Amino acid sequence: MADLVFWFIAIFTIASALVVVLNNQLLYSAVALLFTLFGVAALYIFLWADFIAGVQLIVYIGGILVLIIFGIMLTNRISSVRLSQTNVQQGIGGVVSIWLLILLSLIISKTPWLEKQSFEPVSTVHDIGILLLTKYLLPFEAVSLLLLGALIGAAVLSREGT
């Protein structure tokens, strides 16, 4: 039963990812990306990573995907429903993708993976919170500084007359 659901989600995710890449209507790609991100969130839930799945929903769907759609809509060709995308760098893109695929396969095959735990963790959020504020405090603060820098930069760039 669980296997069936897993395969359904996996195929759903990959199929919508293919639509993102192969479709030449820009907005259809963005909508297909929505389903891909949902599929990935569902896969996180399969790994008991419920908090990461929630973050996936809020950050990727509520933030980045909305940003992408806004970006598409604020172009000057917004009035026409036919917005299309074409690949002009197919060769270079293909080389980079294949190289990335080889690299990822190597890493996946060499990493000593944890065995699947048969029990459900009581609460993942609690441990993540404790770890973020103790062991990983420095990276956490560094990332927040980076985000603060990006925020200030965006505010400065979008001001008139600078």
Next chain:
Amino acid sequence: MTVDFLFDSLVSLFPSWENTDPFLVISMLIPLVATFGFITVYALVVIYAELKVSSFIQDKVGPMGQGVGLHAGKWGLLQPIADALKLLSKEDIIPSSANKLLFILAPFMIFVGAFISFIALPFNGSIIVSDLNIGIFYILGVGSLAVIALILAGWSSNNKWSLYGGMRSAAQIISYEIPAGLSLIVVIMLAGSLNMQEIIIYQQGGISNWIIFDNPFMPIAFVVYFISALAETNRTPFDLPESESELVAGFVTEYSGMRYAFFFLSEYANMFVVSVVAVTGFLGGWQSPFSGSLDSPLMGVFWMLSKTAFLIFIMIWIRWTVPRLRVDQLMHLCWKVFLPIGLFNIFAVAIWTVLFG
């Protein structure tokens, strides 16, 4: 959890069945069908309430059955059913220049976004479809589906009013998610959990233990959350996305019949979701306001629904009393008033908890 309970009772009812997979499917389908039924019945009730409350506020009687025969039933009780039938039987128009696929997809997406939030809503100690560890976070997360659905609805209609409505609603919902989230962070800090049931159990022991009365900063957080929730559900005074005096009907301009009904239904469903979150986070959830009495499971459902109904009544009340905000006032309120208050609240409650908690 309801799913586990249904599954266990099905297994004990038919112990001779070897394969339990059909039971799992059935025990997942029953809550979904029940939720769908609940949303439909709730929508009929709240539409009637909206008609009647708005009429009383405007000093008229609203729908009434007059004369011989059934016009709208006694006190107009059949009016919402008549409205629903009217919407169902209307012609379904798809503009010829619209993007058909996205035009059809958008109403379903917005309804799915509202529908899957119901999974994490607690009605009493045991009636909750799925008692997620990250319940309150999950509800905030799936709320973002509505944003995309609204933009798509606005854009795919290929109509300038729809487009403006869609863009406005997206900007508005994204902006007001931040003060709403900041107010809920304060609740999570006090309760120490993202789980809806644990937040409610933290508020055990009568009205004085409710989070809203926990410390002097919580009423502020509640008001900020409630107003942000109003903005997120596109209700007046924040109904700029569909303001009829400037944008005809905003992103729903081109929709008719059943698809229009879906937008309508999801607006009311979202009102229910944000009210339940407010009740859970601030008003004790299904706990009785009197410590130790009237707290049976059935009374739990009663307390949950009556507190929620009270908040929905306030939303309707506000809608028919307060005029609409301008776009700049809307953004001013969010970024220059609510955001600083929300950040201040987090610090204040943290210090309060360390000193007196």
